[in-house]
Amino acid sequence: MAAYCSASWINLSGAKRVIKALVNGLFSESISINSRGLSYGDGLFETISIVNGSPEFIDFHLERLSSDCDRLRISCDINAIRRDIFSLLKHADGNRHVIKVLVTRAESGRGYKPTFNIVADRIVILDALAISDIRHSQLGVKLRLCNHRLGINADLAGIKHLSRLENVMARSEWSSLDIVEGLVMDSAGHVVEGTMSNVFLVKDGELQTPALHRCGVAGIMRRVILDQIAPSLQIKTRVKDLYLKDVFASEELFMCNSLIGIWPVVAIGCHHKTIGKLTRSIQGSLANKDFEGA
Amino acid sequence: MAAYCSASWINLSGAKRVIKALVNGLFSESISINSRGLSYGDGLFETISIVNGSPEFIDFHLERLSSDCDRLRISCDINAIRRDIFSLLKHADGNRHVIKVLVTRAESGRGYKPTFNIVADRIVILDALAISDIRHSQLGVKLRLCNHRLGINADLAGIKHLSRLENVMARSEWSSLDIVEGLVMDSAGHVVEGTMSNVFLVKDGELQTPALHRCGVAGIMRRVILDQIAPSLQIKTRVKDLYLKDVFASEELFMCNSLIGIWPVVAIGCHHKTIGKLTRSIQGSLANKDFEGA
Structure with missing residues (x-):
């Protein structure tokens, strides 16, 4: 040797x-x-x-x-x-x-x-952990709508596996520091997730997030919000197929993962959003850990 | 340290x-x-x-x-x-x-x-190199039709990248030594490739292989056959979308890669095939390296 x-x-x-x-x-x-x-x-x-x-x-x-x-x-x-x-x-x-x-x-x-x-x-x-800009949680973030689409593969959907070249490709689309995360769709046009996060939207007072039976990663913070925070705040949730029109028509929009917590979205491309009350109350609940199991 | x-x-x-x-x-x-x-x-x-x-x-x-x-x-x-x-x-x-x-x-x-x-x-x-059974080239191989489908991702199609969990999943479907390779389709039902090889079929005396603009790996042996061996033998080639009905209706069928060379297919599931003249002449050309650039 x-x-x-x-x-x-x-x-x-x-x-x-x-x-x-x-x-x-x-x-x-x-x-x-x-x-x-x-x-x-x-x-x-x-x-x-x-x-x-x-x-x-x-x-x-x-x-x-x-x-x-x-x-x-x-x-x-x-x-x-x-x-x-x-x-x-x-x-x-x-x-x-x-x-x-x-x-x-x-x-x-x-x-x-x-x-x-x-x-x-x-x-x-x-x-x-390189501390991300805490202003992201307070002031919100701008998203890019990624060109790169995720392949549909039910057998691997939801799994946080190591074959992540699709996420690398999506994340490689921008370098501007002004854009913090990218929203990614699948090859059939469903909204799936961020490049490194899950996405939630608010519509008619209900919290909605994409179903992940075709592709995407079922994140832990997504589960915490669905299973613990939303019930503790008596917010109705729905996991369903979502499309860009739902994103644009949503009353609130935020991204989440285990490291960043919750980032409200203030813009996706040139489309502007407002940070809403439900997003703030979910952020508050997460920060104070005032939900069962926290 | x-x-x-x-x-x-x-x-x-x-x-x-x-x-x-x-x-x-x-x-x-x-x-x-x-x-x-x-x-x-x-x-x-x-x-x-x-x-x-x-x-x-x-x-x-x-x-x-x-x-x-x-x-x-x-x-x-x-x-x-x-x-x-x-x-x-x-x-x-x-x-x-x-x-x-x-x-x-x-x-x-x-x-x-x-x-x-x-x-x-x-x-x-x-x-x-663990020598594979040389009888595979002579006597042909049996294929499994894999249940696992490949996700469609045009940006990554053709590339021999390291995110290969789909191939692992397809290859994990069988352990019988009697089955040597699996045929894999994409999520839309196109025939794409083997788990570790490319696929060719013969129809009306023409050599056909799947177009790989949606997914799959564009293998080197596939290129050698398309660009060098087939022209040297004056065999017409066509790269196109292929479906299972084309595979079943084909006159000849074979798999190829850089290590195995060419394996004629004698069965896919319970559907039997015959080893044909074109397959044998392409195998002969490859063995004798009697084509330009060999």
Whole structure:
């Protein structure tokens, strides 16, 4: 092995972000070039917000991970991941952090064929969180309507898997700092989600969000809003097919995910929106955690 | 760094395949857990057959890699990859080998947004090739008609990218050794490809293969057949939308890729096919390399 480079990884761009990371429970910052996560995007991930040293909605995150593993027939040790997360939290200082969990189907022979009876490789990363502009939550954000469309694939719909080139393509459409997020449709013209977030709109006092049975990621903050915050505020919710006309005709519009919380939308392209009362009350409920299970 | 595991990679399954690998030109078998190839399937790959120490159709492979990089706006040093390939060939013994090239968009900050002005990371792997049953070429193979459908995404169609979970899902549908490959359709019902190969059929003496402007991978062997072998044999070709009825009504049917060459199809599900003269003449031409550019 003497001829091998002593550095575990030779990185052209020199980027360095990770605070600490565990690969299958041991400190490491590299994975095998044979990883099926790298070769085929054959795996899953979770992004968990750490606030005051505590992983927010960790049970929801691990529940989704477990359920998505079942759908992809990936065998995963969820308890070991939970242990890894809490082990890494000891290395978090007082700032805000993010834990990223990656699960990749363990290596098998070459080729797409997966092996189902091998426990997946797990990667748990503690990272500092670049604080996004908190004005986004207060003043709202402008959206781009992305040209890139998501392919329809019911078998993979809702799953937070590693084959995310579509999201990269959609996010690559703009560089202006004035635009904060992009709204993405599927190839049949349904509104699906943001490039990195879910979308909600308010119509006739009802909170609506796209059904995700064709494509898209079923986000944890989306679930928190649907299952916990909206009921606690006695807001009616509806998960249904939505179209651009619904977005434009909506009384309120906001984006959400586990890290950003809730961003009201003030413009989509040249179409302007107003930040509304329901959005503000949901933001308030989330901030104060005055809902069941928070 | 003393607290870090000395092994560059902790692999639960213990799989070991690689003979030698270069990561950005240096011997290594690991990559960073921050690789955008792992995080998002944000990259490309090529699988090149090494026969008698020589990489087959290497110019076609590197041309496609370069062209696909342009489509994804990945900045890649193709000459360095060519050097890496020939450097690794010194480690190939007399057996058949395969070179796998992976290009992943270099790391940037967290999130989907790509950085366009950084040279991609390159991974070049020399691997022993598990010899597939040569009887497949002679006696033909049985196909499964896969339930899993490919999502339609014109921006990514044809590209051999790393977001390949759809292929994994399709390939996971069967484990019987009697079935060798699966035929995959898109969500709109067009026949697209095999899980790891392209498909050709013969109708009225004409060679037809699916148009790949909605999804699928435009394989190198497909190009060799369309651009070189068929013209040299004076066989008319047509790239068009094809449906299952065309497959069932075809006079001949075969699958192809850079490693397997050409596999005649003798059955798809319970529907039987006969190996035909055109398939045999194309196989003969490929074996004897009696076409321009071979």
